[in-house]
Amino acid sequence: MRALALLLGAFFTLTAWAELPAELPADLEWITNSEDPLFASPLAKRGGTLRMSVQSFPLTLRRVGPDSNGSFAGFLRPNQMSLVVYHPETRRPIPSLASHWAFGPNGRTIFYRIDADARWSDGVAVSGADFEFTVEFMRSKHVVAPWYSNYYTDVVTDVKAYGHKVIGVEGATAKPRDEMLFEYGIGVVPKHFHVLNERWVRDTNWKVEPNTGPYQISEVRKGKYIVFERKKDWWASERRYYRHRFNPDRIRVKVIRDINISYQHFMKGDLDSFGLVLPRFWHEKAKGENYEKGYINRYWFYNEAVQPSAGLFLNEDSPKLADRNVRYALAHALNFDKVINTVLRGDYSRMHTFNEGFGEYDNTTIRQRPFDLDKSRDHLAASGWVERGPDGILVKDGQRLSIRITYGAPQHTERLVILREEAKKAGIELELQLLDSASSFKQMQEKKHEVAWMAWGSQGMSPRYWQFWHSDNAHKPQTNNLMNHDDPAMDAMIDEYRAATDKARRIELAHALEQMIFDSGSMIASTKVPYTRSAAWRWMKLPDELGTRTSGSLFNPFELSSGIYSSGGLFWIDLDEKKRVRDARDDGDAFPALLVLNEQYKR
Structure with a gap:
């Protein structure tokens, strides 16, 4: 009888863990990470408008669904925070939308404690119900998102809220822990914003969805430009790994369809930085008075980013x-x-x-x-x-x-x-x-x-x-x-x-x-290319190290590089320096020319 009882006990334990438990397990070991080194500069200053360009206007402001997977997704998706992200130097998980996480015993279940202060850009608190809704949303035929539908059906099999601020995520198969947080680190969708019906794709094409990150769209002029504005009371501003980051007050993204014309705008001072990875720009165009007189600096930074x-x-x-x-x-x-x-x-x-x-x-x-x-x-x-x-x-x-x-x-x-x-x-x-x-x-x-x-x-x-x-x-x-x-x-x-x-x-x-x-x-x-190269006006400031091991761009205003590494938003605009540079240009004065080559991560 004792052996039978043990066998039945084991059976019911395994059965209970065949799916997410009805109640939150009491013996979970909650994990966080507040020990990894800081990588943003305490000298960073807030303020100013970052002026950028893109070569085409997006076909939608939706993050998912038809036409949403273009280059502008790189502006929208990073402002919907992940549950956890990865430290750009140690590559270990660090808190983001979740403050803590815990692993179930079956190798395919993770629990997340949502940060108590996490809220949407419209002020509504982020809740476990939003994560449960995410599964319904991504599986919906109205969204027309085949990859997401598959992921939230065959990869992530269940999501359950335990009260307002804890969720459990069940994956289809066990994974090594170092991969599980990414593999089953689901996104979140604001339940209060979306109405799922046959008109969803059309109705939401140009609507601005509430988000959780530092910036939100504040102005759209179709075919011309889009403006992002930094939230004055962003809930995560003082979290350990977000301090001194995402410093511009505004980001103005202008459509300039020809890269050569874009470079002309940059040289006039109408754009703040310009990528010089293309050899023709680095070797031929990055010359002249603006560089020689130190108004524009050049940077060549090797990284260990995953290759596209x-x-x-x-x-x-x-x-x-x-x-x-x-x-x-x-x-x-x-x-x-x-x-x-x-x-x-x-x-x-x-x-x-x-x-x-x-x-x-x-x-x-x-x-x-x-x-x-x-x-x-x-x-x-x-x-x-x-x-x-x-x-x-x-x-x-x-x-x-x-x-x-x-x-x-x-x-x-x-x-x-x-x-x-x-x-x-x-x-x-x-x-x-x-x-x-x-x-x-x-x-x-x-x-x-x-x-x-x-x-x-x-x-x-x-x-x-x-x-x-x-x-x-x-x-x-x-x-x-x-x-x-x-x-x-x-x-x-x-x-x-x-x-x-x-x-x-x-x-x-x-x-x-x-x-x-x-x-x-x-x-x-x-x-x-195992590096990034950029030119930036002298008022654009970087940390002493320029970037991190995984920085794909030095002047990326948003959080992520390679989809998971929290390496963006490290630069800032020095408005006093901006006035000095403009005055110097008017007067013909010069600063020391600057070319920085950082080979710390060269392999």
Whole structure:
């Protein structure tokens, strides 16, 4: 009887933990982190307006749903705080919307204590009910968000509120603790704001959703600019890791469709900073009186940020690109070495895999197919592309081997022109289709492209494959499988990778998946840069170290880098210095010229 009682006790314990318990367990070990080093400067000053530019106006102000995954999401999503974020130096979890967290015993359950002061921008307190509503919201057919619907169904299986300020999150599978906080660190949606019905997409397209972060949209002039304003009473201002950060009072984001015109605005003093990662700007344009007289400073900062997944994404639903031989031939016809050594001045290097920068998860044995015209011709001949037309382009059954490349970054045209001219030698015509960034991404999301030239921002503690490579996301719009790749063997491996609890096995699967991606030929990786470079007017101030180990940009006004690291918002505007600089320009006076090179994190 005693053995039976023990067995039944164990059975009921396991059964209770098969789902979130009805009552909050009393024996949870609550964890926080108030020990990691501070990284913002105590010298930072509040005030001023940061003036930025973007190349296209967003198609929506929604964070999810149709057309929401464009570049402007990088302005909206960081202002909806995560439950926890990661320290930009130690890479350990630190409090954000949650002050504490605790792990359940089954390896797939986490409990969060919401910060007692957390509130929405309209003053309503953030509650456990908002997190419960988030699941209903993300699963709703009215939202039309396939990735989120899957995540909140197959990855996060349940969310339960325990009173007003504690929630439990249940994941589908056990994960290593260092990955679980990210994998099951759900977002939050304001329940009091949304009405879920068939009009939701249209009704909320230009509505400003309440948020929890330091900035909120205060003005929208469609097609022209958007203004963010810092909340005067932001609830997290004095939290340990948020002190001395997010310092400008306002952020004015102006649409300037040409990067060269944007640079002219910067040189006139109408924009406060300008990214100089592009070699042409760093080597050729960052010269002249403004630099020589010390009005504008230059910064070159190496980091350890995860690399974006950059390159050419080949749509396998395109008849020509459905042929693997054509995909391989295209890869061998792309002379990236010439691009790197000419247009890019040797400042970039070749990227070899879809994901890079995840440490042990990286498959470092893969090398991208080199520029080799003989191999390109051999692959094409194997598929019957042997006859050349009068202009040298291959023809089969009366059809030219012409492939359209869609892109939304005009500053990349020089690179693509070199690739186009070199590909002609193999008999391949590359038709370059430049659209504004919002329109190009919309075409890609609707799967109307042949080849997409773009980069996905990478984030997290480990690579992500499901949204990009699983057949669940192929042959349908508004998903990130731009290749329309549909491979049952890869599906099975992705499913196993998502469900794996053993880190060593996950690493093994990630290596195998990268090999399968390479073997498919559906993604041709382009280039990578292990640093950021910027120019900024002298009144733009940075901490002594400039940035952190994971800073992707020195003048990022919002919190996150690589999706999880709390490294943004470290700069400030010195209004007294701004007056001095403007007076000096009027009088012809000078300051010492400044070029700062920080190689602390150079690998």
